[in-house]
Amino acid sequence: MAEGSSGSEFTLDSIRKSLIRQEDTIVFCLMERARFPMNSALYNQSLDLVPGFSGPLVDFIVQETEAVQAKVLHSGGASININKAIWDMYLNQLLPLFVVAGDDGNYASTAASDLSCLQALSRRIHYGKFVAEIKFRDAPHDYEPPIRAKDADELMKLLTDERVEKMVKKRVEKKAIVFGQDVSGSNNAVSKHYKVDPSVVARLYDEWVIPLTKRVEVEYLIRRLD
């Protein structure tokens, strides 16, 4: 839930504000990870490069436990956790798109950056539970038939708003442009070298964040009337 808000303020507007602010966090996290090269050796769990990290990083993704969650969400929501899919997407598909190849030996810093990215992405994607709950409450009559029929395809159709998705993708791309610029010290010049390619951030949302969020939404709704 949006930081600083209590359960009684659980509204589409508060959720929306939190999702927009989380975009900034995700962009910041990716830019920080981009300071380091791939450092593949870190992800080989047989190596013990970072003291205290004996398993794969995915084991360290702690899902944000927000006190309000228990109050406002249907109890089935607690069991939904797609961190393994998020980890797989992050390591095998996203990382190679925005870090350079190579190894600089900075494994501890790289692991810390990865964890920040994974936490931010996990939090964003699992917010789908809140989004789904709000959508259900706003239009229970639309959602009840496909929920009772366990019709995931129909639920996915109901949840999809292509206009909003397009707007989100444009907005995160713009954030990567604004936040990723080199701010020069002199004469207000700003270079065009970005910390993370803005099109990669748009693609992250297009191919993974939005579809995985909708997967969480569907999983949540399917259980909503159990």
Next chain:
Amino acid sequence: MAEGSSGSEFTLDSIRKSLIRQEDTIVFCLMERARFPMNSALYNQSLDLVPGFSGPLVDFIVQETEAVQAKVLHSGGASININKAIWDMYLNQLLPLFVVAGDDGNYASTAASDLSCLQALSRRIHYGKFVAEIKFRDAPHDYEPPIRAKDADELMKLLTDERVEKMVKKRVEKKAIVFGQDVSGSNNAVSKHYKVDPSVVARLYDEWVIPLTKRVEVEYLIRRLD
């Protein structure tokens, strides 16, 4: 040392680039911390609000151990660590300037944000060792007399360049303006509400980061010829 560079590239230029990039990291970290209110209860070490955090956060600031450090720095440098001063500054002076009062119960996220801030500040300030070593190598004849005389005041004078310090303060303020803006999704509008007051970031550098870095530089140089 700058990520991706080896010991042989230890130059004023590589150090300068890393310091400038670290400014971005510090601004990002502060903006992330500003998502939460003060959450004072977290800093009361008699409470056990965050599992695994039994002592004050300062105990968790791990100073970046960079492989290159041993190769390029005089051995006396390893003993210089002013994390306690950084922690005191951060908690008692800086935090109240950029977070709102109050408590929202998000202690784990707040602690993680604090740690990121403290790591970034600690790393930046202890880079004073590299800066001091470079300055010493560039002008050993200027530095040797005050080092032999253990004249900290004279060393501080030699290390101070007010023109550069002014430029740094202007640059970090600008970064807080650029990175801290609300990026709207529509019509390219950008609001003037910043995530962290840009003047606070300039003040952070003016009152704490620059003086503490120079303190590290002086401590390093005083031992340089032992």
